[in-house]
Amino acid sequence: xTGNSNKRESPILxxxxxANKDLKTIAPGVHLLGGxxxxxxxxxxxxxxxxxxGPGGKITRAMIEHIRQLTDKPVLAIVYSHGHLGYNHxxxxxxxxxxxxxxxxxxxxxxxxxxxxxxRYQETWGLQAHLNGLQxxxxxxxxxPEKWFAYPDVTFRERYVIEGGDRQVEILEAxxxxxxxxxxxxxxxxxxxxxxxxxxxxxxxxxxxxxLRDPVRxxxxxEKLLGLEPEMLIPEFGKPIEGREAVREAMTLTIKxxxxxxxxxxxxxxxxxxxxxxxxxxxxxxEIFGHxxxxxxxxxxxxxxxxxxxxxxxxxxRNATQLHPGPPDAVTAALREAISDPEKVLGVARRKRxxxxxxxxxxxxxxxxxxxxxxxxxxxxxxxxAEILEQxxxxxxxxxxxxxxxxxxxxxxxx
Numbered sequence: 001x002t003g004n005s006n007k008r009e010s011p012i013l014x015x016x017x018x019a020n021k022d023l024k025t026i027a028p029g030v031h032l033l034g035g036x037x038x039x040x041x042x043x044x045x046x047x048x049x050x051x052x053x054g055p056g057g058k059i060t061r062a063m064i065e066h067i068r069q070l071t072d073k074p075v076l077a078i079v080y081s082h083g084h085l086g087y088n089h090x091x092x093x094x095x096x097x098x099x100x101x102x103x104x105x106x107x108x109x110x111x112x113x114x115x116x117x118x119x120r121y122q123e124t125w126g127l128q129a130h131l132n133g134l135q136x137x138x139x140x141x142x143x144x145p146e147k148w149f150a151y152p153d154v155t156f157r158e159r160y161v162i163e164g165g166d167r168q169v170e171i172l173e174a175x176x177x178x179x180x181x182x183x184x185x186x187x188x189x190x191x192x193x194x195x196x197x198x199x200x201x202x203x204x205x206x207x208x209x210x211x212l213r214d215p216v217r218x219x220x221x222x223e224k225l226l227g228l229e230p231e232m233l234i235p236e237f238g239k240p241i242e243g244r245e246a247v248r249e250a251m252t253l254t255i256k257x258x259x260x261x262x263x264x265x266x267x268x269x270x271x272x273x274x275x276x277x278x279x280x281x282x283x284x285x286x287e288i289f290g291h292x293x294x295x296x297x298x299x300x301x302x303x304x305x306x307x308x309x310x311x312x313x314x315x316x317x318r319n320a321t322q323l324h325p326g327p328p329d330a331v332t333a334a335l336r337e338a339i340s341d342p343e344k345v346l347g348v349a350r351r352k353r354x355x356x357x358x359x360x361x362x363x364x365x366x367x368x369x370x371x372x373x374x375x376x377x378x379x380x381x382x383x384x385x386a387e388i389l390e391q392x393x394x395x396x397x398x399x400x401x402x403x404x405x406x407x408x409x410x411x412x413x414x415x
């Protein structure tokens with residue numbers, strides 16, 4: 001998904017967002033364009049195939065200009081890599097450009113689950129705008145822009161082949177980050193674009209604001225794609241990985257990480273451990289999780305553990321108090337009534353922060369219900385919590401965690 005922040009940019013985004021960069025040729029007739037991450041351009045005798053249309057505006061216009069400097073052939077198809085927002089907001093611009101040039105209308109191709117995702121996003125738009133605002137520390141429209149949802153003309157299951165005349169472009173079902181994800185495969189060149197199934201980071205599973213993403217399904221998709229024996233792997237973001245052995249190592253690493261996390265989390269669930277207990281008991285082997293391709297730049301191992309937990313458990317956190325919680329305002333009032341010296345609570349929180357334990361400081365502060373308390377103590381707790389969240393954001397390796405910390409801090413300061 002797309003979003004902007006004026007704060008610190010994650011290292012992952014510095015390499016990954018290729019917008020406004022020149023078209024890069026990676027093989028004869030195969031190019032990369034910067035859209036919302038990588039857009040793959042394949043030239044054929046019959047025309048051009050492109051994955052994703054970009055986020056619209058000047059970025060999509062730049063993409064179209066790059067293509068037109070490359071070739072006058074029509075765009076045969078725009079293939080949606082998956083249904084997350086941002087990747088294909090520019091689709092209508094490509095259709096309009098084709099009409100202006102007198103070219104046939106490009107087909108929009110997507111995996112069969114994508115229309116259902118678009119329907120769901122529009123139905124739950126208020127929620128989607130709120131979640132994206134938190135994750136990207138930015139404002140989203142109050143109503144869903146119709147231009148963001150250009151539905152596909154062609155949907156497929158398992159495999160779809162675009163006949164280019166001189167070469168075939170295979171589009172493969174590749175459920176991973178989403179259930180509507182695809183991969184593009186060029187069998188003669190042995191070039192694989194894995195879509196959102198592969199990034200140069202630990203897989204984006206278990207992100208705090210999203211629905212479940214099955215790590216076993218993701219591993220199975222990677223195993224299927226590895227069976228193609230690709231010699232070049234194009235990630236969703238960043239530079240391709242070249243050479244059969246290098247590609248095999250990268251894909252195998254992802255598979256090992258996901259299989260390991262599933263196995264170790266299940267072991268602990270079977271022993272009756274709670275989610276928090278598992279998170280603090282897990283061990284992450286350096287030979288897997290210390291690898292440069294497993295950096296927690298976007299996803300994190302802890303996120304994946306939590307998604308595995310959610311996939312096998314209900315919403316209850318094992319604290320009986322939370323089985324039927326009281327009204328938030330009443331709980332806030334009762335806690336304040338029970339605390340004889342709220343200034344001492346603030347003092348303990350400050351001390352924990354000074355001792356290098358900011359997470360414990362947050363737990364202590366929450367006794368004062370900083371989000372809703374309206375008195376002087378509540379204001380002090382809000383200000384301190386916001387400061388600690390900014391501190392945690394600076395230290396977090398994950399773009400997602402850092403942005404959530406910053407977004408919540410901003411909301412606390414506004415109050």
